[in-house]
Amino acid sequence: MELISSKEIVDIVRYSDDSAIIVEKLPLVNQNQYKVKYSVINFETKSVGVSTKSAYLLKKFGPNFNRISEIIPNFVQCDASVLYDRRVLAVYPNGEAGIFDRDGELDWSGNFSYHDKSVKCLALEGKYFWSVCPNENCVIRYSCQNMKVDLRIGGIDAKTFVNPSHIFYDNGNLYVCCENNKVRIIDGNNYTVSDYLNFNDGIKQFYKFGKYAIAVMINGTYFMNEDELPKI
Numbered sequence: 001m002e003l004i005s006s007k008e009i010v011d012i013v014r015y016s017d018d019s020a021i022i023v024e025k026l027p028l029v030n031q032n033q034y035k036v037k038y039s040v041i042n043f044e045t046k047s048v049g050v051s052t053k054s055a056y057l058l059k060k061f062g063p064n065f066n067r068i069s070e071i072i073p074n075f076v077q078c079d080a081s082v083l084y085d086r087r088v089l090a091v092y093p094n095g096e097a098g099i100f101d102r103d104g105e106l107d108w109s110g111n112f113s114y115h116d117k118s119v120k121c122l123a124l125e126g127k128y129f130w131s132v133c134p135n136e137n138c139v140i141r142y143s144c145q146n147m148k149v150d151l152r153i154g155g156i157d158a159k160t161f162v163n164p165s166h167i168f169y170d171n172g173n174l175y176v177c178c179e180n181n182k183v184r185i186i187d188g189n190n191y192t193v194s195d196y197l198n199f200n201d202g203i204k205q206f207y208k209f210g211k212y213a214i215a216v217m218i219n220g221t222y223f224m225n226e227d228e229l230p231k232i
Helices: 053-061 065-071
Strands: 002-005 008-016 019-027 034-042 048-050 079-082 088-091 096-100 106-111 120-125 128-133 138-143 149-154 166-170 173-178 182-186 193-198 203-209 212-217 220-225
Touching: 002 019, 008 053, 008 203, 008 212, 019 053, 034 053, 053 065, 053 079, 065 096, 079 120, 088 120, 120 166, 128 166, 166 203, 173 203, 182 203
Parallel strands: none
Antiparallel strands: 002 220, 008 019, 019 034, 034 048, 079 088, 088 096, 096 106, 120 128, 128 138, 138 149, 166 173, 173 182, 182 193, 203 212, 212 220
16 A cells, blocks of 8 residues: 555546546645645556646546536535536535536536435446435435436445445446445445455545555555455
8 A cells, every 4th residue: 555645635536547636635824725736646657746627627527627617616525427418417425416418507406315314425337326325324326317216225224334435436346435444345246245345544435446446544545456455
């Protein structure tokens, strides 16, 4: 594991097959404000270089990123994906969400919840997307066509996912961060759930990029390859 940032990470997006953009939050002195820093990490060389706001926004929101970023406040703090029909869905950590049409105009705004509890995260899987509901100990799959619940795994009284905080899709499988420093994996073929990783410290977010991964921990953000993952 290699420490790549000791700052607060507000977003990570896939940049290419062998790189990702990391957005760090940098508080301003004596002000209740912050600025952000965009960096790109190359998985093969483990090098971290400077990226740009435009490169980040393009990867996150698609070709209409200028218009969408004008409409969305705090665009670094939401999850977003370009859907199969070229609309763009954005979801905030409190469940507030918006859908933008193919021209980048806001077409719908609302809120995603399950049993009146907010959901968060957006992990796109074809014509579906996944979110987590921490208060209900479950993950939810929604249909991108009607934005309705399609599948639920876990439940308030189940131990499948305890207080899930993040979900990420890669290569057919889903990775869910839970309490007790765990990352659990949902098999994309049959949706069975099993333990995948167990960290020594609190895990907030886990991003899998093929044989590489980025883990956002309480004490910093780390890059690792397959051989370095703390598997159970």
